[in-house]
Amino acid sequence: MNLKNVIKSAFLVLLASCSPETSKWENFTDEGTFLVFRRQSQIGEETYNITSNKDSIIVTSIQGENERGRISGVESKLYMNKELEPLSYFSRRISNNDTTNIFKMEVNGDQVSIWEKHFDVVTTSKKDAFFGVNSNIPAGIEMMLYHYYFSQGNIQSLSTLPRGEVSLTHKGEDVIKINGEDVALDRYVVEGINWGGRTIWLDKSKNLVAVVKANTQIRELIKKGYEEAKPLFIKGNVEEQMAQLKGYTESVKGPEYPVTALVGGNVVDGVSKGIKVDMTLLVEDGKIVEIGKKDAVEVPKGAKIIDVTGKTLIPGLWDMHAHSNQVQWAPAYLAGGVTTIRDNGNELEFATAFRDAIAKEGAVGPDILLAGMTDGPGPKGNGIIRARSVEEAKEVVALYHKNGYEQIKIYTSIEPEILKVLAEEAHKVGMTVTGHVPALVNDTRIAVESGMDMLSHYNRILGALFTDKKVSDLGPFFMVDNEVTDEMVNNTIAFYLKHGTVLDVTLGLGVVRTLPKGDAMETIEPDAGRMAYELFESKRFRAGTREERSKKLKQNIIKSAEVIGKFYKAGIPVVAGTDNFAPGFGLFLELESYVKYGKLTPLDAIKTATIIPAKAMGYDDVTGTLEIGKQADIAILERNPLDDIDNIRSVSSVMTNGNYYESEPLWIAADFKPTRD
Secondary structure (H helix, E strand, O other), X not given: OOHHHHHHHHHHHHHHHOOHHHHHOOOOEXXXXXXXXXXXXXXXXXXXEEEEOOOEEEEEEEEEXXXXXXXXXXXXXXXXXXXXXXXXXXXEEEEOOOEEXXXXXXXXXXXXXXXXXXXXXXXXXXXXXXXXXXXXXXXXXXXXXXXXXXXXXXXXXXXXXXXXXXXXXXXXXXXXXXXXXXXXXXXXXXXXXXXXXXXXXXXXXXXXXXXXXXXXXXXXXXXXXXXXXXXXXXXXXXXXXXXXXXXXXXXXXXXXXXXXXXXXXXXXXXXXXXXXXXXXXXXXXXXXXXXXXXXXXXXXXXXXXXXXXXXXXXEOEEEEEEOOOOOOHHHXXXXXXXXXXXXXXXXXXXXXXXXXXXXXXXXXXXXXXXXXXXXXXXXXXXXXXXXXXXXXXXXXXXXXXXXXXXXXXXOOOOOHHHHHHHHHHHHHOOOEEEEOOOOOOOOHHHHHHOOOOEEEOHHHHHHHHOOOOOHHHOXXXXXXXXXXXXXXXXXXXXXXXXXXXXXXXXXXXXXXXXXXXXXXXXXXXXXXXXXXXXXXXXXHOOOXXXXXXXXXXXXXXXXXXXXXXXXXXXXXXXXXXXXXXXXXXXXXXXXXXHHHOOOOOHHHHHHOOOHHHHHHOOOOOOOOOOOOOOEOOEEEEOOOOOOXXXXXXXXXXXXXXXXXXXXXXXXXXXXXXXXXX
């Protein structure tokens, strides 16, 4: 190499070492605040601080939240070198009585060690470009992830540890008004941090301005000073979610046929007591037009024929306590045989768009019925739609009715007189009232007498047993610590029958909450290990509880289920609902718990997720059983659930409104493993 080339090479090396990206972080300081919103109501703040010294960049983040009266915080710290490569990172949750390490990463030479809650420490070779990510990554740390991502040039994705990869897709530019001035932001969809993705906005210097994310509950994080643009951020996220739903639909929806024939299956129609073998169903224009023995039904020419020989067909399942805050629920629900959900509290903009995309535009997903959440005053209130006065109560009902909601959902801070107004106004326009027993009402029977048509959660439902106690006096072990006599049970049955109360028990969620600390959900729900890895932190691994407390909680849930079983057998409508503890297969554990602990038959358990909710919501003439003239909502199982309710987990395909889907592509669309390991 001649002298000229040597000088040129040295100059290029020097130029690279003084690149704009590196020099930008020399002697750098920055600090800021992100406002944290849940269902559009501010619940906290995150402050971050970035400093650099000769060798490294240090990012600290402190997040504090008061979510419905539960005060907690997250402390995080990230060390990076001047090329923005991560050197170490930790994040830990701080609450009133506990400090929990969530995530820790350390780089040592060419090795990197990862510690995450519930897993053993994993040490692996360091990749050329990577970032340590947990699903609840603070906004200040997330901002540095994006700076590092863009410093790598025009890459398609960035490897993340302990697993997966992050990708950013530019969706365009949004111009917002801040203090009367136009500000241009770039909108991206980010995949690989939370389940399905999040929508973010960056300024022209690639600094994070806003995040709208779900992981099964919608949160908005907005940099202080930009909060007046919150409606645009919410709208933008809805647009990106609907675009994802359109993509799912295109990936799994096959050609349409005038007639579909399900040939040779065994049918549990929900009307008869047993099972009908070797049957054929004809479906036309989304409805069942013929059911009969295989050799007696003539399949029209040109029909799509689906051989279901040896499989069991049951009515499509209902989840009566859903919170489907992101479109990934759509393929996950259908994959598990769920064809109708009642969304029991969501952001209005997203919920109505999701419902309408399925109902009016043919997007893949279950039918969605909406219950509009409202709450009362104070920091324990939930969401932005509040009924704190008679006038606000009337406005809340009018708002939800105008948007096609079926119900008003009561939350815990509603005041007693406002509850009565909400119920009265809802009943005037043909809506029903569901939800929690408000804390200030503090009496299950008074809540019903005040106009609530449906009640949520077994612990509040069973409060009606104890006429001499307030709900707040019962405690977590109320069925174990108190005597429950036949007279108390019979009196409560008479009360609920008199008022026609529908019980949304969420029994499976109660079972999940008995998990000992450190146990994964698959110890009680065998399909839990199949969920998308971004859900491990929030869904697969729950906080758990001490061993002794776990045993007593288990006793309490068993005694609760036994009484719920008696309610069902007395004719009180009991409906299955999950409160979204596990996407896709949460309903399996719910139904299994009715049989295992509530002593229902498998057929009765299936009815809590088919004809009973359909009747409770006024749709029993449309769906809920397999009968001629009804909507073709059908779950197709590999095995007969009447033999063993565990067979409810063997859903292999589904039909909703006459559209047929195989479960495996639906699971894959939802980023779940199609089968257990």
